[in-house]
Amino acid sequence: xxxxxxxxxxxxxxxxxxxxxxxxxxxxxxxxxxxxxxxxxxxxxxxxxxxxxxxxxxxxxxxxxxxxxxxxxxxxxxxxxxxxxxxxxxxxxxxxxxxxxxxxxxxxxxxxxxxxxxxxxxxxxxxxxxxxxxxxxxxxxxxxxxxxxxx
Numbered sequence: 001x002x003x004x005x006x007x008x009x010x011x012x013x014x015x016x017x018x019x020x021x022x023x024x025x026x027x028x029x030x031x032x033x034x035x036x037x038x039x040x041x042x043x044x045x046x047x048x049x050x051x052x053x054x055x056x057x058x059x060x061x062x063x064x065x066x067x068x069x070x071x072x073x074x075x076x077x078x079x080x081x082x083x084x085x086x087x088x089x090x091x092x093x094x095x096x097x098x099x100x101x102x103x104x105x106x107x108x109x110x111x112x113x114x115x116x117x118x119x120x121x122x123x124x125x126x127x128x129x130x131x132x133x134x135x136x137x138x139x140x141x142x143x144x145x146x147x148x149x150x151x
Contacts (some may be wrong), residue, residue, distance in 0.1 A: 002039065006036075006043070010039075
């Protein structure tokens with residue numbers, strides 16, 4: 001069970017690299033996944049089917065991991081299309097326009113949207129959408145007239 005030591009150390013190194021943005025985050029994630037797979041298969045001698053069961057789930061749990069992966073992938077496509085077509089820009093503009101730039105109203109609306117997205121979607125996808133929407137709201141403040149800035 002050497003991988004029980006290697007994988008947490010790898011995870012700690014990944015977090016350190018993510019915090020300081022030294023290499024690309026995707027490469028860090030991929031490297032961590034490769035280290036975990038290599039440590040499970042070659043060092044601990046686990047069969048490859050164990051790695052597949054971890055990634056996609058088993059028949060006993062209804063392949064729940066595979067369904068989560070597919071849902072995340074599909075929502076990433078939807079989010080990408082919405083971002084390219086300007087849906088988030090439009091929503092952010094409307095939210096900032098309706099609140100008039102008041103920070104407490106804006107915070108209340110963004111928290112409410114986060115709550116609603118989390119109730120409908122899983123937590124990871126709600127974080128994706130909430131972060132994009134919040135970023136576009138923040139970005140709009142530089143284009144807004146000076147009397148509509150957050151007060």
